[in-house]
Structures are given as C-alpha cells and as structure tokens.
Amino acid sequence: MAGHWADFQYEIYLNGMTGAVPRLPTDLSRLEELAEHRLGPGPVGYVAGSAGTGSTADANRAALDRRRIVPRMLRDVRERDLSVEVLGRALPAPLALAPVGVLSIMHPEAEPAAARAAAAQGVPYVLSSASSTPMEQVAEAMGDGERWFQLYWPKDREVARSFLHRAKAAGYSALFVTLDTPLLSWRPRDLDRAYLPFLHGVGTANYFSDPAFRAGLAKPVHEDPNAAVMHFVGMFSDPGKSWPDLAFLRENWDGPIVLKGVLHPDDARLAADAGMDGVVVSNHGGRQVAGSVAAADALPRVVEAAGDRLTVLFDSGVRTGDDVFKALALGARAVLLGRPYVYGLGLDGQAGVEHVIRCLLAELDLTLALSGHASPRSPGPADLVEDPV
Ligand SMILES: Cc1cc2nc3c(=O)[nH]c(=O)nc-3n(C[C@H](O)[C@H](O)[C@H](O)COP(=O)(O)O)c2cc1C
Numbered sequence: 001m002a003g004h005w006a007d008f009q010y011e012i013y014l015n016g017m018t019g020a021v022p023r024l025p026t027d028l029s030r031l032e033e034l035a036e037h038r039l040g041p042g043p044v045g046y047v048a049g050s051a052g053t054g055s056t057a058d059a060n061r062a063a064l065d066r067r068r069i070v071p072r073m074l075r076d077v078r079e080r081d082l083s084v085e086v087l088g089r090a091l092p093a094p095l096a097l098a099p100v101g102v103l104s105i106m107h108p109e110a111e112p113a114a115a116r117a118a119a120a121q122g123v124p125y126v127l128s129s130a131s132s133t134p135m136e137q138v139a140e141a142m143g144d145g146e147r148w149f150q151l152y153w154p155k156d157r158e159v160a161r162s163f164l165h166r167a168k169a170a171g172y173s174a175l176f177v178t179l180d181t182p183l184l185s186w187r188p189r190d191l192d193r194a195y196l197p198f199l200h201g202v203g204t205a206n207y208f209s210d211p212a213f214r215a216g217l218a219k220p221v222h223e224d225p226n227a228a229v230m231h232f233v234g235m236f237s238d239p240g241k242s243w244p245d246l247a248f249l250r251e252n253w254d255g256p257i258v259l260k261g262v263l264h265p266d267d268a269r270l271a272a273d274a275g276m277d278g279v280v281v282s283n284h285g286g287r288q289v290a291g292s293v294a295a296a297d298a299l300p301r302v303v304e305a306a307g308d309r310l311t312v313l314f315d316s317g318v319r320t321g322d323d324v325f326k327a328l329a330l331g332a333r334a335v336l337l338g339r340p341y342v343y344g345l346g347l348d349g350q351a352g353v354e355h356v357i358r359c360l361l362a363e364l365d366l367t368l369a370l371s372g373h374a375s376p377r378s379p380g381p382a383d384l385v386e387d388p389v
C-alpha cells in the first residue's frame, strides 16, 4: 500500500511549518456548532434536528460513548490496510457517505459536491431519492466513483420502476431501500418553525425530472409547481408496504439490495429470507422513532441474526474514528456517515467533505494501529468493554 490514511496527520503538521492550519476543525463533533454559527439556525436546525425531544439521537451517542476500546500492544501494525469488501466491491476503507436529501439547503453545489468529494477519496456515495439534483447529473459529477442509490419507495409502481431503471442506467451499482420513513416523524424543531424543505420544492429533482412522475401531473411542473409538490408528497412514501412487496424490488433490480433502518434481529432474518443482500442498522440518526433503541445497542443482535447471510452496515451517531472502530468491533462491515459530512459541505463545499472523510479515516487508522489492529476486520467484541451504567 502506498500510504496510510493516518498520513493526513503529518500532512497537516507539515503544512503548519508554513503557518497554515486546517480550514475546519479536526474534531468533527465541533462542526455542528460552527455550521450553525456560519450558516444560521434554519438549515442547520433541519439537519441537526431529530425526532421528539432528541433522546434517540442522544442515545446513539451514549451507546457509542459507553463502549470503550481495550487496546492491545506489540502486535506489529506497520503494514495496515483499511480496505474491505462490501457488496462485492473492494472499498479503500470501511466507510460510505450516507444518503442525505435536500443538500442544496446547505450549499449551492449540493449533492454533486458531496459526490465529487467521495469519489476523490475513493469512498462510495449513497445518493438520496430526495436529492436536490437529478441522479444522472450526480452520476456524471462522480466519474467512475462508486455510487449507490437510496430508494424512498414511491407509492406508484411505474415511478418506482422508472427510478430503478434510471439508477441502473446511470451506473448506481447497489440499491439502499430505506424502510424507516414511511411517514415523517414528529419533529418539534421543524414543527415549531413550520419548516419542511420539500414543501418549497427542495429535494424533488429526481421526481420532477421523471417521465413516469410527470405523467401523473395535470399540468407541467413549471405551470403548477404547488400541484407538483403535492403529487410528490403523496408519492414519496408508502406506509402500506409489507415484506412480500420486496419481491417487486428483487424482480426490478439485478444488483445488491440493502435494507436501511433495520433494528430488530427478526427483521434481519426476514430480509435474508426475502433474498436481500444486506441491512443498515440505523435509526436514521434518531430522526424517526423517538425513544427507539440506540443503533449501536441494536447492532450485536442484528449481526448475530444475519450470520453470513447478510452484509451488516451501520449508521447513526458516528462522529469520530473511534466510533467507527466500535461499530466494526460490534460486527459491522462498514459504516455510513451522516451529519458530519453535511456540515463539512455547508462550511466548505467539496473541500469540506473531503476534510471530513480524511479526518475520520486518519483517526480510524490511528485508532486501529494504536489498539493493535492492522485491518478493519480485526477488532471484535472482546476488544471492547462497557462502562458500568
Ligand atoms: C438532513 C438529513 C436528511 C436525510 N435524508 C435521508 C434520505 O433522504 N434518505 C435516507 O435514507 N436517509 C436520510 N437521512 C438519514 C441518513 O442517511 C443517516 O441514516 C443518518 O444521518 C445517520 O446518522 P448521523 O447523522 O448521526 O450520522 C437523512 C439525515 C439527515 C440528517
């Protein structure tokens, strides 16, 4: 291997010899406050917010913080390799960018800038259905970067089929089907400000550019944008779906399918029985079920239920390299990163997202090395202890 992700550490110090310091903090947990300061409370409030009182988002952090790494010594960690195989692809590190919709509220370059950053660092980008830019344009921005498509399963079959067809044609190799958002949750922070970006048309680009979606409109989008938005609201999700419906996706998508938002081990078993390839153990960053189990606490039981039938990925609450280490030790193959890269985007566009990826992976590389591990597949449950509660 040419170098280590940890080399970013000395790159920063060496740049410092000319007086330069990083444009953004290297402690990624500080980005939210900085973003709020620089971008204002509106958009950042939407991103930072979660369901109910925010207790699930807090629990996500607590469940990671409560677990502590027990480092091992003298294990020759000179030659480290952070690459892992995920869904049949060799990734340079156990990381992908999570699907986050409506990114134009954070930065005018929105999803294409985040996607370019991911591609530049070799990290997969999961594009949201609720993107502010059509999926074809994001694909073009990424060149040969690895791209995965997140599906909010549209109520109309023809729109669903059209999305799958377009995603395949644009080179998205895996499908992430988000199950935890058949309805938007009760989000007091947004309710109190009566702020929902997609009612202003933000995050509708994939829909408004879709021939099957447009076929359901009485007038073209530009002639009656409000009607188009209301059509989107009715189309965007479908609380009527159940497990047998997955057969439709299996028939219409010939690549890997990952179910995002699985927390119960029985749901992992159902996913495997339905011929799915993986699950993301996630509570949507605490944005959906207030009071739900913390994602890290749900992970071990899902890993056990999945056995070798499913690839298990993880998100919700990851802020640092040691968080990634802990998720790997609990059995995740790789993690998705949410809010931190969104703040990086808001603060410094593509460069901000690259900064976030490089900081996180440098810290992960160092955490692995300093704990006696040369590979992300090496840590296991025995490398963690839990703080007494
Ligand atoms: C502003 C925002 C928008 C999101 N939009 C989507 C989305 O369109 N599709 C989806 O599957 N998940 C969406 N998520 C959830 C993320 O994919 C991910 O599960 C979550 O952010 C992980 O938690 P973290 O932010 O604590 O890392 C969104 C999250 C945020 C913060």
Ligand SMILES: O=C(O)C(=O)c1ccccc1
Binding pocket: 100, 101, 102, 130, 181, 198, 203, 284, 287
């Ligand atoms: O806000 C979210 O968590 C989310 O998933 C979403 C849903 C619809 C449009 C944009 C984002």
